[in-house]
Amino acid sequence: VFAGRLPTLSKRIKKFGTVEAYVEAIQSKQQRDPVLSFQLRNDFELIGIIPNYLDADTQSLGYGMHLMWRNPKVLDDETLAEEKSYGGRHPDSVRVGSVQYKQRKVASFEEFIDMVRYFVDVVADYKGDFVVFPELFTLQLLSMEPEELTPMEAIESLTKYTPQFVEAMRDLALRYNINIIGGSHPTRVPNGRVENICYVFLRDGTVHEQAKIHPTPNEAYWWNIQGGSELDVIQTDCGPIGVLICYDSEFPELARHLTDQGAQILFVPFCTDERQGYLRVRYCCQARAVENQ
Template sequence: MKIKITACQFRVEKVSNFNEFQEQIEDLITHVPENSDYIIFPELLTIGLSAAFGEQDASSVIRIDEYTNQYKDLFRSLSRKRKQVIIAGTHLERRENEYFNIAYIFDKDGSVVEHKKTHIFPAEANWHTSEGDDLEVYSVGPVKIGITVCYEAEIPEISRILSVNGADIIFCPSYTFTEYGFWRVRHCAHARAIENQVYFVHCPTVGEPGKPLPNGYGRASILSPCDSAWPANGIVAEAVMNEHTIITGTVDMDELY
């Protein structure tokens, strides 16, 4: 069975209201092939909305939670309209008295499942985010999938748990602030693909939005194990570094077994 995947490498910009953010998303997704089985956006996709609250420090990023309902409504509508599974990056959301960095997966009927990031990168401590506890495999779309959010790709046990529990594709929305951070996640992502004989989709946030928001550095990729069934370098598709763009690649699930 062949699966088509599109990764949307999103260039974050400061926006003054949700309508501006929605226009960015809708413009980028129009370039996605209609027959892609999965679409992924990057980590902290909504962070540009923090500019709507005026000049504030990094800790105020959590205020983007105020856009949670609009964010979910947007991607619920897009998944239904396009009849595609959308991993809508991640978003900071308040649950009771805690904030979590949550990846949302919208099915073709608009239903949603979620993954709370389990290992917080030290820089995220400034945003007062808490860590999730669960690692689940999701039967959404034609195959079983797992999610690792950025830093989670650097922890081998996480991808191992997902693959042992049946995930054939692991999606990784990320937001790395430097070239060093990007390559750290990218190298680990490819190692996870090779170790577990799975496909790994790395989708970073890019751009230079200006303080207090961090810069994003990255290059989206669809990665395979390195063996005779795939390209020698294990790269199925790869974006131009730091561009606002998409990549699409097709992976053959039968080659994993």
């Protein structure tokens, strides 16, 4: 809250008769004042007119304009009440739940989805905006196979679950009103290649795909997984995000590419089988965050 000037009032007072009439003309844009007109265009609120505010200001005839400029970061009472009902968070904050997923034997696809639903339910109950599952967490579905498969056969078997997986995860995002970063799932794409794809299920019902750009040597050798060729931001209700799957986080240019597109959050679902692999991904993610902050 502050006071402003009316530097052209002394020249216009004869025309308008009173300061009130002059201010009304400025508010209705019939008259321009170099100070007050600018302030009103920038959402300053006029509270009133202060007489005898500054006698030395002869251009303003001593008057001051009582003004308020609201801080957009400070919530009004109504908005504050809404925020309190949604976890007490500010509009520019995001709540993320990251799932450490234990692989267990399942007897059916429905049992697998029930396990996934548990984590979605918990994060949604905490008013989360995103729940993040790990890379290749759908490998759990291989526990239903009646006999041991070769690596190639195993991945081929997993690709057959893609339609069910996408439909079920999309339904969870809608039912629980939460955005789901769906780890990753081996998928046979239209050109016949198998790619390691992260499906992103938004709570508005849309589904996005992000393939792993750099498969690891083992993925390529044992599973014949091939890398994707496109890397784009995904627009969400919490702002633009990007996804880098595991090994992709170790390539600085990928994170920079997403940041240049406006990504504000980078999600990195990953799966490692050694401590050094886990630490490598963790430290690389920290480095990507520092490089692009």
